[in-house]
Amino acid sequence: MKLEGVKFDGRGLVPVVAQDARTGEVLMLAYADRAALERTAATGEAHYYSRSRGELWHKGATSGNTQRVVEMRLDCDGDAVLYRVEPRGPACHTGARSCFFTRLAGEGAAGLGEMLARLSRVISERRRALPEGSYTAELFRGGSGRIAQKVGEEAVETVVAALEGERLEEEAADLLYHLLVLLEDRGVSPDEVARVLDERHR
Amino acid sequence: MKLEGVKFDGRGLVPVVAQDARTGEVLMLAYADRAALERTAATGEAHYYSRSRGELWHKGATSGNTQRVVEMRLDCDGDAVLYRVEPRGPACHTGARSCFFTRLAGEGAAGLGEMLARLSRVISERRRALPEGSYTAELFRGGSGRIAQKVGEEAVETVVAALEGERLEEEAADLLYHLLVLLEDRGVSPDEVARVLDERHR
Known part of the structure; x- marks a missing residue:
């Protein structure tokens, strides 16, 4: 994996957008360090870095709501990652499919x-x-x-x-x-x- | 707009995911401060905060590649924003539709x-x-x-x-x-x- 292109910030982290590969829904935004990206690539299961617990976070390890990662992408300037995933259950701790359920403005219809x-x-x-x-x-x-x-x-x-x-x-x-x-x-x-x-x- | 729910980081910023409202493609990840979110809501045009220039950034103001924002969403813990947009031209400065054109691992087919x-x-x-x-x-x-x-x-x-x-x-x-x-x-x-x-x- 071409991890050398990834630019981690001062904390050694890069933001990761998780997107449902089937529906296109944006599910959550979290962070990963180098180890989390490596574990994700090696296992095909979404790993992040938990900023609150300060440790590697295998998403769904306790809840069962894991995410199979079908593709990992990097943006043009190397400071953001996209996981295209097949979710097994809700992404959000509230039980919602996506964490982005709060509308701030507008009312975009689904395409x-x-x-x-x-x-x-x-x-x-x-x-x-x-x-x-x-x-x-x-x-x-x-x-x-x-x-x-x-x-x-x-x-x-x-x-x-x-x-x-x-x-x-x-x-x-x-x-x-x-x-x-x-x-x-x-x-x-x-x-x-x-x-x-x-x-x-x- | 319920901006009181947005949790800005130490720099006064929140990460923003821009997604094509029609195709579902994730286009870019950028940052916004309070002023950028307010301008976006008021004008319906995507505004961000340019970390390199240290100023409000009306996306496409010079290139013409603006983004009409049809919906703004906030995630469950208030520290990430989603713009659902109708792009007028490429999101990426390289001319690509999406900034996430570099594949790190996997080969996810489009749904x-x-x-x-x-x-x-x-x-x-x-x-x-x-x-x-x-x-x-x-x-x-x-x-x-x-x-x-x-x-x-x-x-x-x-x-x-x-x-x-x-x-x-x-x-x-x-x-x-x-x-x-x-x-x-x-x-x-x-x-x-x-x-x-x-x-x-x-």
């Missing part, structure tokens, strides 16, 4: 990407729990043929909306939702679809 | 969300430039009817792939790509689709 990642997580949960009264659960009970048929129907409605010039955003939303349900039903992860898109359109 | 956001940006550019030899440009030249027809075809191929249990990730990728082209062609932004999904599935 399509973040929205689909979130939706896909909810769809997986519905499939496991199959709660009564859930439309998604009903789709899974109906089986693959029924879900595939809905994808076809929503695609036709999208085509009609596009050509008639109305409600396209609503029909496209329905199509995307049913497509995510179909992927989950057939055991294809959205990440696999992303990989195909990446190969074709790079 | 579906980030991939679609990126693809949608490329599709917009293709539509403006209509470069020769580009399949996307050819679709735009073909017109709405042709693009809508392709969405229908790809949806049928997705349905067949799902039921025959093969290549679903490839057909789903094709469907998503053509759907993004259709949205761009009809002037519907992916953010509008995200808004519909957010309303229906919260």
